Amino acid sequence: xxxxxxxxxxxxxxxxxxxxxxxxxxxxxxxxxxxxxxxxxxxxxxxxxxxxxxxxxxxxxxxxxxxxxxxxxxxxxxxxxxxxxxxxxxxxxxxxxxxxxxxxxxxxxxxxxxxxxxxxxxxxxxxxxxxxxxxxxxxxxxxxxxxxxxxxxxxxxxxxxxxxxxxxxxxxxxxxxxxxxxxxxxxxxxxxxxxxxxxxxxxxxxxxxxxxxxxxxxxxxxxxxxxxxxxxxxx
Amino acid sequence: xxxxxxxxxxxxxxxxxxxxxxxxxxxxxxxxxxxxxxxxxxxxxxxxxxxxxxxxxxxxxxxxxxxxxxxxxxxxxxxxxxxxxxxxxxxxxxxxxxxxxxxxxxxxxxxxxxxxxxxxxxxxxxxxxxxxxxxxxxxxxxxxxxxxxxxxxxxxxxxxxxxxxxxxxxxxxxxxxxxxxxxxxxxxxxxxxxxxxxxxxxxxxxxxxxxxxxxxxxxxxxxxxxxxxxxxxxxxxxxxxxxxxxxxxxxxxxxx
Ligand SMILES: Nc1ncnc2c1ncn2[C@@H]1O[C@H](COP(=O)(O)OP(=O)(O)OP(=O)(O)O)[C@@H](O)[C@H]1O
Ligand SMILES: [Mg+2]
Numbered sequence: 292x293x294x295x296x297x298x299x300x301x302x303x304x305x306x307x308x309x310x311x312x313x314x315x316x317x318x319x320x321x322x323x324x325x326x327x328x329x330x331x332x333x334x335x336x337x338x339x340x341x342x343x344x345x346x347x348x349x350x351x352x353x354x355x356x357x358x359x360x361x362x363x364x365x366x367x368x369x370x371x372x373x374x375x376x377x378x379x380x381x382x383x384x385x386x387x388x389x390x391x392x393x394x395x396x397x398x399x400x401x402x403x404x405x406x407x408x409x410x411x412x413x414x415x416x417x418x419x420x421x422x423x424x425x426x427x428x429x430x431x432x433x434x435x436x437x438x439x440x441x442x443x444x445x446x447x448x449x450x451x452x453x454x455x456x457x458x459x460x461x462x463x464x465x466x467x468x469x470x471x472x473x474x475x476x477x478x479x480x481x482x483x484x485x486x487x488x489x490x491x492x493x494x495x496x497x498x499x500x501x502x503x504x505x506x507x508x509x510x511x512x513x514x515x516x517x518x519x520x521x522x523x524x525x526x
Numbered sequence: 527x528x529x530x531x532x533x534x535x536x537x538x539x540x541x542x543x544x545x546x547x548x549x550x551x552x553x554x555x556x557x558x559x560x561x562x563x564x565x566x567x568x569x570x571x572x573x574x575x576x577x578x579x580x581x582x583x584x585x586x587x588x589x590x591x592x593x594x595x596x597x598x599x600x601x602x603x604x605x606x607x608x609x610x611x612x613x614x615x616x617x618x619x620x621x622x623x624x625x626x627x628x629x630x631x632x633x634x635x636x637x638x639x640x641x642x643x644x645x646x647x648x649x650x651x652x653x654x655x656x657x658x659x660x661x662x663x664x665x666x667x668x669x670x671x672x673x674x675x676x677x678x679x680x681x682x683x684x685x686x687x688x689x690x691x692x693x694x695x696x697x698x699x700x701x702x703x704x705x706x707x708x709x710x711x712x713x714x715x716x717x718x719x720x721x722x723x724x725x726x727x728x729x730x731x732x733x734x735x736x737x738x739x740x741x742x743x744x745x746x747x748x749x750x751x752x753x754x755x756x757x758x759x760x761x762x763x764x765x766x767x768x769x770x771x772x773x774x775x776x777x778x779x780x781x782x
Contacts, residue, residue: 423598424629428645428693429619438641442632524632525675 294492301493302500313497320478323391323465324458327398328406332451335403339410339450340436344418354411360404365397369467372397376468389470394478397464402454409450410440417443445520452513459505542696542726547608547617549573550595550697550730554604557590557752564590565601565752576744577719577729579760581736583775587752588732589626592699595730596623619646622695624703626732628686630674635666635685638674642692656692663718664688665711679706687715691722698722700731704738716742736779740764748772 305313342353374380376388376396387393417439425435440447462480469476471485479498486495550572557565565587572578572595580588593599595606597618608617631638639657648656661667664684669677674685687703700719704712712735720742723729733739739746739760746763748756748771755769767773 420629421631423593423625424631426598427596427618427621427623427625428642429615430645431615438631520632524673 298492298496302496305493305497306500310497313494315474316477316479316482316498317501319391319476320459320480323394323478324398324455327395327402327458328451328455330395331399331403331406331454334399335406335454336410336440336447336450337436338403339407339412340414340440341433342407343411343414344422344432344435344439346432354408357404357408357411361408363401363404365401365461365463366467368397368401369464372400372464372468388468389472389476391469391476393468394465394476397468398458398461401461401464402458405457406450406454409453410447413443413446413450414439417446442524445516445523448516449513452509452516456506456509459509460502542620542694542728547620547696548575548728549609551607551610552595552604553607555594555601555606556603557594557599558602563752565594567591567604567752567754570747570754570757572728572730572747574744575726575728577723577731577742578745578747579739579743580730580732580747580749581734581739581772581775582749586749588749589701590752591749592623592701592730592732596621596699598623619693620695621697621699622690622693623699624683624686624690624701626701626705628682630677630682630685633674634671635661635674635677636670638685638689639692642689646693660688660692663691665714680708680711683707684711684715687718691718691727695727697728697730700729702732702734704733704735712738736764736776748775750775 339357342350342357372393373388375382376385376393377383378388387396414436418435421435421439421442425438430438460480462484465476465478466481466484469478469481471477471481477485479502483495483498483502486492486498552567552570555565555567555570556563580591582588590599594601597606597613606613611617631641633641636657639660640653643653643656657670658667661670664687666681666684666688669681674682677685683703683706687700690698690700698719703719704715707715716738719729719731723742729742731742743760745757745759747754748758748763748767748769750769750771756763756767756772758768763772764776767776
């Protein structure tokens with residue numbers, strides 16, 4: 292118990308003193324996960340929206356598949372991305388393994404289905420309300436996608452934040468493709484895993500505290516987005 | 527109030543020339559839902575340039591019929607032609623509709639109007655003036671920045687109507703556009719509708735207000751059980767409804 296208290300005190304000291312190593316790890320985590328979420332959103336939101344408004348055979352199967360992909364196990368994603376990027380893999384020439392780029396790719400694969408599937412739901416709900424009116428104005432089905440994305444933007448932000456929450460907290464995929472190399476690919480989650488096993492609880496606890504703080508911030512932002520939508524648009 | 531449409535010279539937003547899309551004809555039109563025949567209209571032609579008023583009891587199929595005519599619902603059988611041609615999306619863009627339950631976009635009041643003007647290719651420089659004019663017409667001048675969905679029921683109906691007028695439609699479908707308006711607003715909206723009709727828009731309008739049908743209409747379409755029971759000039763309909771159902775309908779209204 293005394294051990295724990297000492298570690299905690301040390302951890303708080305690390306955070307408050309602006310420990311360079313600690314903050315380098317935090318910044319890399321944010322850089323990787325924010326990049327991944329940005330890329331996943333740019334692909335996932337239009338994809339989800341198109342899936343919401345388009346009508347084609349196999350659509351329902353695709354929706355089921357997309358929903359299932361939301362729960363992809365991170366280690367499996369890590370494994371597959373590893374095989375793609377390894378020297379023997381199809382993307383081996385890019386020499387991306389054990390770089391932040393590899394971790395971004397893995398997180399995009401992990402997060403894109405989440406953003407796409409949630410966007411599909413948001414857009415489909417809005418479309419049920421809008422479709423006749425937009426059709427009456429003369430807007431085509433696919434032409435209505437930008438309108439639906441824009442008018443649903445606050446609810447879509449929730450989808451993006453859910454994706455970010457998943458990316459920043461994930462450990463299995465980034466540890467496989469990033470390799471947890473000191474000063475290169477060590478992010479918060481992988482460092483916590485490593486340092487805990489080494490018995491260095493102070494750094495692990497400091498990072499854990501920051502991770503929890505980020506989780507709370509994301510949650511607050513999510514409900515703020517919903518509140519803004521209701522206040523501004525009586526949605 | 528000046529009618530800006532008369533001074534505007536866009537391809538779509540210029541002076542409506544509904545003759546280009548008239549008559550609207552329906553042949554062998556049938557629509558079935560849940561094993562029930564909702565619409566059964568073997569032969570209908572809407573020709574006159576003056577407003578056509580659709581009357582009939584609740585559930586007669588009035589809303590469904592104008593959805594079909596506007597091209598929002600595909601019939602199970604039969605076809606609709608505009609001036610003998612098959613309707614396409616361009617033809618639908620020359621039409622507008624105000625729904626019985628208006629659908630307002632999750633934007634400000636002016637945002638709703640800008641949306642339609644932008645869709646019709648009205649240049650940015652002209653949009654603001656047009657929005658101002660439309661707001662004035664709908665008596666919503668003070669409400670431009672308000673969220674459309676926070677408007678009262680009657681204000682929302684007025685916004686839906688001026689938004690429908692924004693594209694200067696050649697054919698305007700209205701589904702009980704004054705059902706939640708107070709008498710003063712009803713009068714102003716009727717004036718708007720009448721003016722649009724005079725400016726060349728073909729109005730096809732569902733109403734339960736017989737006085738309104740008389741004031742605005744040139745012909746009456748009486749619908750009952752999904753069938754057109756009567757299509758008569760207004761001047762003939764009220765004194766001498768031909769079908770028994772129409773007679774009962776008109777008498778019922780006079781009694782209450
Ligand atoms: N999608 C649907 N499935 C089943 N029944 C439907 C559907 N749409 C409409 N109906 C039925 O068709 C009938 C006609 O509906 P419609 O909305 O056209 O009536 P209306 O004449 O506009 O009535 P009101 O005056 O009450 O507005 C109603 O009995 C309605 O229940
Ligand atoms: Mg109706």
